[in-house]
Amino acid sequence: MxxxxxxxxxxxxxxxxxxxxILAVVAxxxxxxxxxxxxxxxxxxxxxxxxxxxxxxxxxxxxxxxxxxxxxxxxxxxxxxxxxxxxxxxxxxxxxxxxxxxxxxxxxxxxxxxxxxxxxxxxxxxxxxxGLWGDELFAEQTTPWDEYQGLRQTLEDPSSKQAYDDALKTLEEQLPSLIEAYEKVLEQYTVGVQLHSEFLCPDPSKSADRIALNKEAVEKILDDLRSYEPPPPPQESNPDEGNSDPGNNGNDGDSNGDNQTGSEDNDPSESPDSDAGGEDSNSSESDEQDGTDESQTSQDLGSAEDKRRDALAERNKAGQADREATESYLDSPSESQRQW
The missing domain is CATH 1.25.40 (Serine Threonine Protein Phosphatase 5, Tetratricopeptide repeat)
Incomplete structure (x- = not known):
């Protein structure tokens, strides 16, 4: 809002x-x-x-x-x-x-x-x-919240290791102040709920219900902020990987016959090295899947936080019809009753 x-x-x-x-007699x-x-x-x-x-x-x-x-x-x-x-x-x-x-x-x-x-x-x-003071403090966090979400997206899908490191450093610097700001929002909503609970007074616009819902939404946002863990950094590829050992280049021709003989005597499918390679491949695929799951979980959490913020903002706009219905009391009060 x-x-x-x-x-x-x-x-x-x-x-x-x-x-x-109002006085019956003014003296x-x-x-x-x-x-x-x-x-x-x-x-x-x-x-x-x-x-x-x-x-x-x-x-x-x-x-x-x-x-x-x-x-x-x-x-x-x-x-x-x-x-x-x-x-x-x-x-x-x-x-x-x-x-x-x-x-x-x-x-x-x-x-x-x-x-x-x-x-x-x-x-x-x-x-x-x-409640209104809490709404204003909440609205002040719109830009910091958007920046925080942008940093999370960068961490989940970085263009480079440097981009990941920069985003992580900025997020770690900004996260404490963002949590503190939402704690201040929560404080206002909490006091409003406590004050309303002390007496059974009329609440024609259901403002106390709205404040209670906003309080619950901010509590969930704070839980997500406090428990957020960034995904692991991306692994940089080694440019030397995959190159053959230069020391073996001169022996290729001389050992060709030996290699052929060896290949006849030994089945590569039964080689211990081959088995180890298969395990490494499976491990790599598993790690890759785990990384995908972590990234998806982080995206789901970010989406849930956005939905909670949107729902809270919508509640701040709610009750418009109830408020407008009271305008007649504000504009033309009876002389025999207080304005309502």
Whole structure:
């Protein structure tokens, strides 16, 4: 998935967009300013002017003690929509501290609208943000992954011994950093799965399922990277092989009669040297077959890794219909309910 596509999907993945502050009675200039700043922040968010929205949300501070979770939630959601996930995470953590606690044993998954607890709204965007951050880190490895696959192909079918040696050296230098990068991707998906598992909250777009599948795919990619063993180097042919011994050239004529006599007395098919040659031939054929099998196994592993990466990328595009179905909540929220 391209960076442009990831940016376009951020806002749609954050199903609970922003939380307006709702009061039955507004008293005091301070509270009016607080609500006014929050409304301006929501307007900026809808216009995708996230930096301006964050500035307005920060002005709301903790002006409403009963809804103290709203400002950090809105700031975190704006950071996530802008792709600043490392800034979003601490805001969501702060919002969760201020929100009413949930029971880990109670099932909230069938609730909707105003029935949804604030903690479920916060936790959803928190989980989705970890998934999106993992997606972006995964997308950054597209070029290194392609280079790695190219090196493997060179090792499996080198044009020369030098080409094999160069490819092996480069792969050994790059493989540790590639493994480290995918470990970082896995870390984000793992945290997202763990956060989602703590409470039974609604997940209308099945984003948690998608993150869990991506986590499993990256685990398999890492297993393949860690266990990869390059095929053996090609054997260079010896230019002196097959040449006759110059010392025997002068004796060919003199020994011709002896050779003929010897050939009559000894059957070449029964010669120990002949048997040894046959064994060498069979051994050579077996080695060649083993090399072919190893090469085929390496190609199969590379193909499996590519399929896993492709499947993960496709899942990052999945759920488009579910996300679009929530756009009406983002664009025209009811005054009596939080945006969903």
């Amino acid at each position: 391209s960076r442009h596509e990831l940016r376009r999907l951020r806002k749609k993945w954050l199903l609970w967009s922003l939380a307006p502050m 005091g200039v301070g509270l009016i300013k607080t609500m006014w700043s929050n409304d301006l922040g929501i307007s900026s968010y809808k216009a995708e002017n996230y930096s301006s929205g964050i500035a307005h949300f920060l002005k709301t501070g903790s002006g409403l003690p009963r809804e103290g979770w709203v400002p950090p939630f809105n700031v975190g959601t704006s950071h996530a929509a802008a792709g600043s996930f490392l800034s979003a995470f601490p805001e969501f953590e702060e919002a969760e501290k201020r929100a009413p606690a949930l029971s880990p044993l109670e099932d909230y998954r069938r609730l909707s609208g105003d029935e949804i607890p604030p903690m479920c709204m916060i936790r959803n965007n928190h989980v989705v943000s970890y």
